[in-house]
Amino acid sequence: MIAVYVIIGIVVVLLVIFIAIYNRLVGWRNQVKNAWAQIDVQLKRRYDLIPNLIETVKGYMKHERETLEAVTKARNLAQQAASAGAGERGKAEGELSSALARLLAVVERYPDLKANQNFLALQEELTSTENKISFSRQYYNDSVLKFNNQIQMFPSNMVAGMTGFKAGEFFEVTAEEERKAPKVSFT
Amino acid sequence: MWEQIRSNQNRSVVLVAGMGVMLLLIGYLVGIIFLDNGIGGLIIAFIVWGVMSLVGYYQGDNILLGMARARKISHDDHPRLYNIVEEMKIASGLEKVPDIYIIDDPAPNAFAVGRNPDKAAVAITTGLLQKLNRDELQGVIGHEIAHIKNRDVLLMAISSVLLGTIVILAWYATRFMFFGGMARSRRSSSSGGSGQIIILVAAIALIILAPIMAQLIYFAISRKREYMADASSALYTRYPEGLASALEKIAASTSQLKSANQATAPMYIMNPFRKEKRPASNLTSTHPPISERIRILRSMAGASFTDYEQVYQKIHGAGRVVIPASALALSHPTSLRAVEAESKEPDKIEKMRETSNLMWQLGNYKTITCDCGTKLRVPPRFKEPTVRCPHCGRINPV
Numbered sequence: 381m382i383a384v385y386v387i388i389g390i391v392v393v394l395l396v397i398f399i400a401i402y403n404r405l406v407g408w409r410n411q412v413k414n415a416w417a418q419i420d421v422q423l424k425r426r427y428d429l430i431p432n433l434i435e436t437v438k439g440y441m442k443h444e445r446e447t448l449e450a451v452t453k454a455r456n457l458a459q460q461a462a463s464a465g466a467g468e469r470g471k472a473e474g475e476l477s478s479a480l481a482r483l484l485a486v487v488e489r490y491p492d493l494k495a496n497q498n499f500l501a502l503q504e505e506l507t508s509t510e511n512k513i514s515f516s517r518q519y520y521n522d523s524v525l526k527f528n529n530q531i532q533m534f535p536s537n538m539v540a541g542m543t544g545f546k547a548g549e550f551f552e553v554t555a556e557e558e559r560k561a562p563k564v565s566f567t
Numbered sequence: 568m569w570e571q572i573r574s575n576q577n578r579s580v581v582l583v584a585g586m587g588v589m590l591l592l593i594g595y596l597v598g599i600i601f602l603d604n605g606i607g608g609l610i611i612a613f614i615v616w617g618v619m620s621l622v623g624y625y626q627g628d629n630i631l632l633g634m635a636r637a638r639k640i641s642h643d644d645h646p647r648l649y650n651i652v653e654e655m656k657i658a659s660g661l662e663k664v665p666d667i668y669i670i671d672d673p674a675p676n677a678f679a680v681g682r683n684p685d686k687a688a689v690a691i692t693t694g695l696l697q698k699l700n701r702d703e704l705q706g707v708i709g710h711e712i713a714h715i716k717n718r719d720v721l722l723m724a725i726s727s728v729l730l731g732t733i734v735i736l737a738w739y740a741t742r743f744m745f746f747g748g749m750a751r752s753r754r755s756s757s758s759g760g761s762g763q764i765i766i767l768v769a770a771i772a773l774i775i776l777a778p779i780m781a782q783l784i785y786f787a788i789s790r791k792r793e794y795m796a797d798a799s800s801a802l803y804t805r806y807p808e809g810l811a812s813a814l815e816k817i818a819a820s821t822s823q824l825k826s827a828n829q830a831t832a833p834m835y836i837m838n839p840f841r842k843e844k845r846p847a848s849n850l851t852s853t854h855p856p857i858s859e860r861i862r863i864l865r866s867m868a869g870a871s872f873t874d875y876e877q878v879y880q881k882i883h884g885a886g887r888v889v890i891p892a893s894a895l896a897l898s899h900p901t902s903l904r905a906v907e908a909e910s911k912e913p914d915k916i917e918k919m920r921e922t923s924n925l926m927w928q929l930g931n932y933k934t935i936t937c938d939c940g941t942k943l944r945v946p947p948r949f950k951e952p953t954v955r956c957p958h959c960g961r962i963n964p965v
Contacts, residue, residue: 411660418657501646508650515658518805523660525899 401539408527412548415520416466419551422512423462423473429509430455430480433502437483440493447483454479466549474553477510517551524548579722582788586729586781590616593733593777596770597740616732623728628680628688635678637668637690638929645669645925648696651704652689655712658803665689665715669696671926674824675817678835679711679720687715692824693922697915698816706800706810710836713799719792726785733781740774793854794863794889798875801867805904811864818857872898935963 434448441448454476461472484503493499528547531540539545590612598608622630642649649667656664661684668690670676675695681687689711699707714720801807817836824835854860859882866878876890883889890898927934931947939959953962 415660422657504646504650508647508654511650511654512657515654515803519658519660522899526897529899 397535398539401536402543405527405530405536405540405543405545408523408530409545409548412520412523412527415516415523416551418516419513419520420462422509422516423458426476426506426509426513427455427459429502429506433483433506436496436499436502437487437493440490440496441486444483444486447479447486451476451479451483466551470551470553473513477553480506480510517553521550524550579788579791582784583722583726583729586726586733586784589777589781589784590729590733590736593736593740593774596774597736600740600767600770601743612732612736615735616728619728619732619735620725623724624682627682627724627728628686631678631680632668632688632690635668635670635690637670639688640667640669640925640929644928645696645921647701648691648704651701651708652712655705655708655803658709659712659716659799661712661716663687665712667691669693669922669925669929672824675699675820676824676835677707677711679714680724681715681720682724683721684715684718687720689715693926694820695817696922697918698820699813702804702806702809703813703816705804706806707813707836709800709803710796710810712803713796714792717792717795717799719796723789723792726788730778730781730785734778737774737778744771790855791889793860794875794879797860797864798872798890801864801870801875802872802901805870805901807864807867807870807903811861814857814861814864818861867903869901870903871901873900933965935965937961937963 430451434452438448454472458469458472458476461469464472484506487493524547530536531545531547591609594609594612595605596608597611598605602608640649652667653664663685665679665681666688668688670690670692672692673694675692675698677689677691677695679687679689689708691707691711695707696704797810800810804810814836863875863878863882866881867874868877872890872894876888876895879889924934927944933945933947933949935943935945935954937943937956937959938961939956941956941958943954943956943963945954945965949965951965953964955962
């Protein structure tokens with residue numbers, strides 16, 4: 381009789397532990413999802429800002445048609461890649477970032493443009509959006525790392541295996557120049 | 568994240584419990600002295616504490632912001648500040664952007680309030696806004712957001728309410744002892760003999776000492792939180808140098824905050840009562856020494872909690888923990904952000920103009936730029952349809 385109670389006791393304890401771990405994994409996974417949504421919001425915000433920027437800049441930059449077109453093209457490509465996975469999307473966004481960085485570097489040659497209030501406001505928004513993209517990426521990658529650790533570590537790896545949790549994918553922006561993009565020059 | 572906050576709270580909970588015990592003790596003693604009944608005193612202490620807690624919980628942030636004469640701003644009032652708060656909100660994984668308040672004061676300082684992360688606010692002074700560049704501002708806002716994220720603001724609110732209750736009870740108790748209340752206690756002691764006189768003396772001593780002890784505990788809680796918030800800020804920004812150089816600039820300023828007082832001091836990023844050339848003793852300071860905070864931030868090899876802890880231990884000796892173990896367990900190697908090319912931001916004069924524009928605007932003043940370049944500030948009560956420029960004499964429509 382006692383043996384039966386002991387077994388029942390063990391099963392109940394195991395079940396409670398299982399549920400606790402499962403719930404925690406769900407919590408981690410939701411954090412990852414949430415973090416991904418954040419990146420998405422910021423990338424969309426960047427798509428929205430670019431046409432405004434081009435519109436403002438166009439009148440001043442008569443000789444930079446190629447640079448402007450490159451930005452527009454990169455933006456459209458990135459927008460198309462929006463439904464793709466983290467890896468492919470990161471590449472498209474990297475292209476866009478470097479195209480933007482090239483444009484903003486050219487701005488230095490146009491003092492009139494740099495005095496334009498509208499442009500300055502846009503520049504601040506763009507700088508901040510770039511920052512927000514990299515901060516949301518940082519938070520997302522941290523969340524993915526923690527989630528993946530949980531999935532791989534004992535004992536939560538057993539629960540994850542039984543209930544079909546899959547490791548998250550990191551979001552890396554591939555273009556090397558991208559890292560220099562966020563800092564937009566003022567004055 | 569939860570483990571980190573929980574264990575962070577565990578250590579402070581012990582300190583808060585200490586304050587709670589002190590409150591019970593003082594209530595009991597007040598009861599014995601004035602009512603000949605310890606339980607009655609406990610009930611009084613409990614009621615005072617309950618009322619203060621309710622007020623503090625529901626109105627605490629409004630009272631604090633009101634006392635500091637802080638004004639809420641939106642994105643369009645100061646896009647850069649608003650964006651930075653949003654950036655730090657994203658980096659910390661906070662759900663909601665806290666409300667942003669500006670305090671019109673040349674002393675550079677900042678604080679955070681709010682009973683939970685969904686109903687939180689950060690306030691910063693115009694002095695701070697003028698002095699700091701983007702990276703530095705990011706560091707400071709990261710520090711404040713960390714206070715919100717780690718629930719320090721709630722803890723500080725709870726302990727300040729406890730402290731307040733103890734101070735109030737002790738204050739009234741000592742007043743009553745000198746006027747009238749003594750009569751009753753003398754009567755009871757004359758019937759009780761010398762034993763009761765000793766108890767009475769001890770009780771009076773305790774009532775006088777309790778507020779001081781409570782204050783020391785309060786400061787201890789606050790100091791610990793500052794380190795944790797600094798470490799979190801470094802983690803969010805991946806750039807401890809930003810906060811370090813901001814702290815340096817704040818420390819270099821000699822102006823004192825007008826609207827702070829002893830009770831609200833621990834809420835600020837920098838002790839507002841710090842005096843130049845007079846190092847406060849460690850026990851009575853609300854914040855760790857600024858030079859040490861800067862030194863830790865500057866010596867960090869990476870941006871993670873582990874890096875912060877390592878430097879802290881190097882300074883204070885191994886075994887002195889500042890970051891809770893559970894937070895360290897979740898910490899993973901994080902590299903620092905590379906220093907980016909020198910960005911040209913609005914210069915000092917531009918920033919002063921920016922903040923002064925903001926303050927005028929928040930006061931509902933209209934700004935008209937005359938053709939001669941003069942800016943005219945039109946007060947909200949001005950009813951005339953036109954205004955004459957005092958500089959060139961042109962008539963401008965309002």
